[in-house]
Amino acid sequence: MSRTAFGALVLALTVPAMLSPAHACGDKFLMVGRGAKFQRAYASVYPGNLLIYARPSTSTKAAIRDPQLQKALRQAGHSVNVIEDWNLLEQALHKVPVDVILVDAAEASKLQGIMTASSARADVLYVAFPPDLKTPAAQQVICKLKSTDRPLKFLDEIENLMKARSKHARS
Secondary structure, three states, X not given: OOHHHHXXXXXXXXXXXXXXXXXXXOHHHHOOOOOOOHHHOOOOOOOOEEEEEOXXXXXXXXXXXXXXXXXXXXXXXOEEEEEOOHHHHHHHHHHOOOOEEXXXXXXXXXXXXXXXXXXXXXXXXEXXXXXXXXXXXXXXXXXXXXXXXXXXXXXXXXXXXXXXXXXXXXX
16 A cells, blocks of 8 residues: 555544543533633632721722622632721621721721720621821731732632631631
């Protein structure tokens, strides 16, 4: 058999095999619209009750006032409540079980006073706003989060706190 006839035979056998649909394990993820949604890819292993205190005077560009952050927290499995009034925050800490509080670093001294007076055992994540970083109250607390951070950074920090709470509860 000549080389060209052999090449034509091989080509004739391989082309139809390459055109048939693949039915492998992950082929459904390759079809348009059937894959995992990226917005739902992050699910919290330790979901918790979150309370966000956002002052009315806080910039709308700040992360804790961002509806996308709140949506991402809810999609991860957390229960999220946003409070804009300080008196309501005090009442919520006395009545509602809260795991994590997100609050502006400038409110640290006021919040610490309330936390000692109430029976709430919530962890507090202070969010640093660039103009407030120079204030003495903001410099006394550790700010792991900035107002410009993406929701994923907030989710990671909250997950770390919830994991530590879970380990502490077991021991």
